[in-house]
Amino acid sequence: MTAAFEQTGTPAVSTAELTAMYRQMSVIRETERAAHNLFLAGLVKGTTHLAAGHEAVAVGASSALRDDDYVFATYRGHHHAIARGAGPAECLAELMSKATGVCGAKGGSMHLTRADRGMLGSYAIVGAHLPMAAGAAWSAKLRGTGQVAVAFFGDGATNIGAFHEALNLAAVWKLPVLFICENNLYMEYTPISQVTAVPYPAADRAAGYGLPSERIDGNDVVAVKFAVAAAAARARSGQGPTVIEAATYRHFGHSRTDPAKYRPEEEVRQWLARDPLLVAAARLEAAGVPAAVIDGWYQAAKQEVSEAVAEAKAAPEPDPATALTDVWADGSSAWRT
Amino acid sequence: MTDLLTYRDAVAEGIAREMRRDPSVVCLGEDIGAAEGVFKTTAGLFREFGRERVWDTPISEQAIVGAAMGAALTGLRPVAEIMFSDFLACCWDYIANEIPKIRYMTGGQVTVPLVVRTANGGGLGFGAQHSQAVENWALTVPGLKIVAPSTPADVVGLMASAIRSPDPVIFFEHKGLFASKGEPAPPGHVVDLGRAAIVRPGTDLTIVALAYTVPIALAAADQLAAAGVSAEVIDLRCLVPLDMATVLASVGRTSRVLTVEENPYQGGWGGTVVSIIAEEGFELLDAPAKRVAAECVPLPFANSLEEQVIPTAAKVVRAARTLLEY
Numbered sequence: 001m002t003a004a005f006e007q008t009g010t011p012a013v014s015t016a017e018l019t020a021m022y023r024q025m026s027v028i029r030e031t032e033r034a035a036h037n038l039f040l041a042g043l044v045k046g047t048t049h050l051a052a053g054h055e056a057v058a059v060g061a062s063s064a065l066r067d068d069d070y071v072f073a074t075y076r077g078h079h080h081a082i083a084r085g086a087g088p089a090e091c092l093a094e095l096m097s098k099a100t101g102v103c104g105a106k107g108g109s110m111h112l113t114r115a116d117r118g119m120l121g122s123y124a125i126v127g128a129h130l131p132m133a134a135g136a137a138w139s140a141k142l143r144g145t146g147q148v149a150v151a152f153f154g155d156g157a158t159n160i161g162a163f164h165e166a167l168n169l170a171a172v173w174k175l176p177v178l179f180i181c182e183n184n185l186y187m188e189y190t191p192i193s194q195v196t197a198v199p200y201p202a203a204d205r206a207a208g209y210g211l212p213s214e215r216i217d218g219n220d221v222v223a224v225k226f227a228v229a230a231a232a233a234r235a236r237s238g239q240g241p242t243v244i245e246a247a248t249y250r251h252f253g254h255s256r257t258d259p260a261k262y263r264p265e266e267e268v269r270q271w272l273a274r275d276p277l278l279v280a281a282a283r284l285e286a287a288g289v290p291a292a293v294i295d296g297w298y299q300a301a302k303q304e305v306s307e308a309v310a311e312a313k314a315a316p317e318p319d320p321a322t323a324l325t326d327v328w329a330d331g332s333s334a335w336r337t
Numbered sequence: 338m339t340d341l342l343t344y345r346d347a348v349a350e351g352i353a354r355e356m357r358r359d360p361s362v363v364c365l366g367e368d369i370g371a372a373e374g375v376f377k378t379t380a381g382l383f384r385e386f387g388r389e390r391v392w393d394t395p396i397s398e399q400a401i402v403g404a405a406m407g408a409a410l411t412g413l414r415p416v417a418e419i420m421f422s423d424f425l426a427c428c429w430d431y432i433a434n435e436i437p438k439i440r441y442m443t444g445g446q447v448t449v450p451l452v453v454r455t456a457n458g459g460g461l462g463f464g465a466q467h468s469q470a471v472e473n474w475a476l477t478v479p480g481l482k483i484v485a486p487s488t489p490a491d492v493v494g495l496m497a498s499a500i501r502s503p504d505p506v507i508f509f510e511h512k513g514l515f516a517s518k519g520e521p522a523p524p525g526h527v528v529d530l531g532r533a534a535i536v537r538p539g540t541d542l543t544i545v546a547l548a549y550t551v552p553i554a555l556a557a558a559d560q561l562a563a564a565g566v567s568a569e570v571i572d573l574r575c576l577v578p579l580d581m582a583t584v585l586a587s588v589g590r591t592s593r594v595l596t597v598e599e600n601p602y603q604g605g606w607g608g609t610v611v612s613i614i615a616e617e618g619f620e621l622l623d624a625p626a627k628r629v630a631a632e633c634v635p636l637p638f639a640n641s642l643e644e645q646v647i648p649t650a651a652k653v654v655r656a657a658r659t660l661l662e663y
Contacts, residue, residue: 070411104444115446120410125434131403132410132435139408142363142389149407162430165400172395326445327480329503335479336613337531337582 013222015287021063021221022280022294025055026301028079029277031088034309035078035095035109036252043313044095048109049076053219053251056276057182058083060224061150064232070118070136070149072129075110076182076250077122080152084119086112089308098315105318106326127157130166130179137170137177137235148176148235150228156187158201167209167243176235178228181245182218188254189262206243218246219276222283248276341518347489348378348454348510350522351496352416356386359414362500365392365401366418366454375420376456376515398427402453406436409451414500422457422471422509429474436505437480449505452496457485458549458599459647460513465635468512470599470647472547473606475507476576482530483576485509487551489519491574494528502530511548531578535587539569542593542660545584545610547573550597550648557597557653566661576606584610585618592623593660597648602630624663629656 013021032052038044051058058079065071073080081091086102094101095109102112110124120136123129133151140147157163158181170177181202185192198204206213214231217223224246231242249271253260260268281294327333342350356362368375370383370393383391394401398419405417419425425432436449459468475483482504486492492510499506536551537558546554551572558568569587573580588594594614596607607628614626632646 070407072407102444103442103446106444107442111442113443113446115410115443120407120447121439121443123435125430128403128430128435131400131431132407134400135404135407135409135415136411137407138392138404139411139413142408143412149411162399162403165395165397166403168395169397169400169404173392326441329440329448329450331445333479335577336579 013225015284015289017063018222018280018284018287019289019297021059022277022284023297023301024059024083025221025277025280026298027088027304028055028058028082030301030305031082031091031308032078032252034092034305038092038096038309039256044109045097046108047255048095049255050250050252051076051079053249053276054182054184055079056221056224056280057152057180057218057246057248060221061180061228064225064229065150066147068118068145069147070120070133072120072133072136072149072151073122074129074153074157075122075124076154077112078109081112081114081119081122084114085117086114086119087308088305089311092308093312093315096312097317098312099318100312100315104322106322127153127160127162129153130157130162131169133177134166134170134175137175138173140176146236148178148232150178150180152180152182154187155181155183155185155192155201158205159196164205167205167211167241170241171209171211174238174240177241178231178235179241179243180228181243182248183245184248184250186254186263200245202243203245211241211243213243213245215245215247218248219274220279221276340521342489342521343515344489344492344517344519345376345378345515346380347492347522348496349380349382351493352379352500353382353385354493355497355500356382356390361412362414362416363390363392363408364416364418365394365405367394367396367420369393369418374418376512378510378515379418398424399431402428402431403435405451405453406431406449409449410447414450416452416454416500419453419455421467422455423466423469425455425471425474432475432481432507433478437478441480448503450503452499452506452508454508454510456512457509458511458513459636459643460549462638462640462643464638468636470631472509472576473600473604476606476609477604480505481577482506483509484530484574485511485548485576486574487514487548487572490522490526491528493522494526495530495574497527498530506530509548513549517552528574531575531580533574533580533583534572535569535583536572537568537570539567539591541567541591542569542595542657543584543587543591544568544570544595544597544653544657545573545607546570546597547576547606548599550599553648553650554597554653556650557657560650560654561657566657568657579609581610581613585614585621588614588618588621592621594622595627595629595653595656595660597653598628598630599647600631601633602628603633605630624660627656627660629653
């Protein structure tokens, strides 16, 4: 591990907070399962990149951020949208091309956004949003608001130029930005280790830009929360960016119906045993919460998402006229007289 | 008598005026601070506004434009400089995929009030990778406003509109015009985006020009006048919004039209102008629409070769004559 900042004591969260995080992760998991089933049923067109397995990164990070902080995510971003406050119904409606979708069905699965909750977009060009997060942090610094910006990205993004340009700029300008890599071991279908010159694709690069980095268990929502809280505190106090590399694993393939046959069975088995929901449930049980109560929360999430699916299915298609709105700030798309 | 202003100084003047009236306007780019820009188009800004508002960047075009986008999404009005327009290719993802699409693909949740300024075009002998006129690149992307002024006063007035625009603007400053002089802009001068100017009225043909080709068109019009031909010259000033109302009205009066473009003929902006005339103004024409554009080759280094490639007054006069003889 590259030199990191001081750890602030033993990680501990209240049972109430852990409960809230478990319940939110359950909602994300069920939303992703629903998205997968709706895709198989032909009700979601195009593609999906499901984040089942990555829930702890989004929920742990979000729990450590202020409501007015900025988040930039990738095309695998449903978990970040929900963690920042988007509802499952509006997310699923977006995937299903419905008018009630979070982007009015103009974005789709890869572009979930809730700007009013500081969730400033999901970007489908790998790595493109890292400089944007640096820019949002620059803006917060100039306006003196104490906000931080966070870019979540996959391991694959660490080999594209924008990653390196963003880390350098953020470092030399000492910007309040967090670069959080969700390393799920595969850039798409190819192991990241086969295409990267260092073992830890994000953390090992940080030193090249004079930045502190930390490698964490991305399947432990508590570990994520504490690492992000510490990095955000550093950023807010003017000490600049931090690179966090969270080890995690996707439960589905890269996209669509990819069965992910390229992953060894034993590897899959080991990671599924470390499912972030199981890790959080174990923490809850250790705190004295009965397993039946925990399961009740999961069932409640299942019910909530099943109602969201029904709501999204019943929603209307977008008004065809909206295809020609929202290019310009005045709402129009007029480009000539 | 008022002192004339150079186009180069007008760039800095236009930015400074907006920085004085709006504290959310900030600048970023390579060598734009203490060094005052490789073309001295940011002269005086660092001195007046300091390092809190004028930021030197590394040679990182993606970081410059990407950071400008992030800042624009969060309450600032950044003015980013890309030193040579050829380098837009280094950050084309932001110009083509991110900045113009984010408002639309989020269903109108965000706006991107930023300006990307860049030195465009030939005439200074910088060779193929520092001289290309690439305004047509931007024209292929819905969601960008495109400005390319030809006079110092227009630089100031259009810079005001560009920086105040809630929409992203690509602002092409022409390298070949930096040393040119013109009337200074009056205080508070604002030129609305999307309004072409008839810079020379005429009755026999319409010449549509942009940026560096405006003085070329005017020189050609002088030569044509000596031969008894009255050419009307339109300075488009913007490619988006494109003021076709002014162009079509002019063609209605002259019945002949010629575009003069520094970008290559293939994919050049004149193709769009002429296609609209063909669709909507066919009946107005007494001759085929004609285009004088750069040859479809990379820009060569030697002056004698460059002249062969980009429009000149002589080429415009020649093309005008064939139109009039049709």
